[in-house]
Amino acid sequence: MNTASPGPDAPALLSPRVLVLLALIALYVVWGSTYLAIRIGLESFPPFAMAALRFLVTGAALYAFLRWCGVAAPTLLQWRNCAITGTLLLGFGNGLVCFAEQSVSSGLAAVAVASMPLFAAGFGVLFGHWPRRLELAGLLIGFVGVIVLNLGGDLRGSPYGAMALLAASASWAFGSLWSKRQDMPPAAMSTAAQMLTGGVSLSIIALLTGESLPALPTLRATLALAYLGVFGSIIGFSAYMYVLNQVRPALATSYAYVNPPVAVLFGVWLGGEHVQAQDILGMAIILAGVATITLARDKR
Numbered sequence: 371m372n373t374a375s376p377g378p379d380a381p382a383l384l385s386p387r388v389l390v391l392l393a394l395i396a397l398y399v400v401w402g403s404t405y406l407a408i409r410i411g412l413e414s415f416p417p418f419a420m421a422a423l424r425f426l427v428t429g430a431a432l433y434a435f436l437r438w439c440g441v442a443a444p445t446l447l448q449w450r451n452c453a454i455t456g457t458l459l460l461g462f463g464n465g466l467v468c469f470a471e472q473s474v475s476s477g478l479a480a481v482a483v484a485s486m487p488l489f490a491a492g493f494g495v496l497f498g499h500w501p502r503r504l505e506l507a508g509l510l511i512g513f514v515g516v517i518v519l520n521l522g523g524d525l526r527g528s529p530y531g532a533m534a535l536l537a538a539s540a541s542w543a544f545g546s547l548w549s550k551r552q553d554m555p556p557a558a559m560s561t562a563a564q565m566l567t568g569g570v571s572l573s574i575i576a577l578l579t580g581e582s583l584p585a586l587p588t589l590r591a592t593l594a595l596a597y598l599g600v601f602g603s604i605i606g607f608s609a610y611m612y613v614l615n616q617v618r619p620a621l622a623t624s625y626a627y628v629n630p631p632v633a634v635l636f637g638v639w640l641g642g643e644h645v646q647a648q649d650i651l652g653m654a655i656i657l658a659g660v661a662t663i664t665l666a667r668d669k670r
Contacts, residue, residue: 390616393609397625400609402632404602405476406641407594408468414591416581417468422572423583424595425460428603429565436559444555444563451552452563453571458545460568465575466538473528474535475643480633481653482535486626487660488512489543497547505663512659518652546614546623557615561608627660 411420437443444452471479491505516536554560576582587595613622630653637643 386616390613393613393616394621394625396605396609397613398628398632400601400606401625402480402629403636404598404606405467405471405480405629405633406636407597407602408479409471409476409637409641410594411591411598412468412472414584414587415595416576416579416583417472418465418572418576418579419581419583420595421460421465421468422569422576424569424599424603425464425565425572426569428599429562429569432558432604433562433566436562441556441559444559445553447553448555448560449563449567451549451554452560453567455545455549455552455554456564456566456568457571458541458548460564461571461575463538463542463545464568465572466534466541470528470531470534470538472531474531475637476641477630477634477637477643478649479531479535481630481649481656482516482532483539483542484626484630484653484656484660485512485516485536486539486543487623487663488516488656489540490547490623491663493540493544493547497551504665508659508662508665510659511662512656515652515655515657515659518648518655550614557611558608561604561611565603565607627657630657 408420415423467479467483470482474482488509491509555563610622610625616622634643634653
């Protein structure tokens with residue numbers, strides 16, 4: 371179905387330029403704040419069960435709303451593609467971040483996840499996109515930052531958390547690249563289907579690891595989970611899928627180097643977290659590498 375561009379009488383808010391700007395702001399601020407919300411939710415909920423509940427409820431609600439509005443259900447092939455992407459992005463990508471935040475501060479988790487574009491540039495080779503010299507330089511700079519980040523501070527004291535964060539970044543990067551080459555439903559339905567299938571994957575992981583939902587979660591943790599569902603999942607994930615299909619990949623993934631400072635600020639301001647000097651140095655090196663890759667892609 372073709373979508374006509376807004377005519378001269380269409381509200382200014384419907385113009386793609388404004389929608390892209392709003393979507394990017396949502397990614398920068400909302401996703402930056404979700405790291406602290408995850409840490410608060412973990413006060414009562416186990417990591418994989420919390421993520422499963424979040425995505426199953428929001429995915430089911432969004433799917434029901436879209437079907438009520440007349441949006442066609444995904445085909446069997448699209449369900450399969452959404453299941454693979456949902457497992458990579460949400461099952462492993464988000465689930466492992468939740469697991470890591472049991473032992474790593476929310477701000478530092480966001481810093482480690484900033485390595486995602488580095489993995490994306492590396493995985494690009496599998497899809498026929500060989501990195502240029504500037505991209506290779508960005509990869510080397512970024513991975514030096516990852517090494518610095520893992521040599522000291524919280525990550526050194528939590529090797530499992532560090533490995534989980536790197537695995538989450540790699541899974542998210544590969545899933546994002548793979549999904550762009552597959553037959554997927556329209557943006558909103560794709561979001562709903564991926565949240566549903568990702569929620570199923572997370573439920574299986576939670577069962578295999580022996581997790582269960584708490585009988586009496588705290589109000590603070592419950593509100594954090596609600597925030598993750600509405601803002602982090604429906605608004606944030608929909609915004610990501612929208613910009614991923616509307617703008618250059620370099621701009622769509624720019625949230626990766628905006629989220630870390632935002633998450634650190636939220637963690638220090640509202641969460642009482644502390645950041646060490648070596649953590650800041652590692653973040654600066656990683657963001658320099660990501661910025662170098664972004665510059666190289668813009669030139670391409």
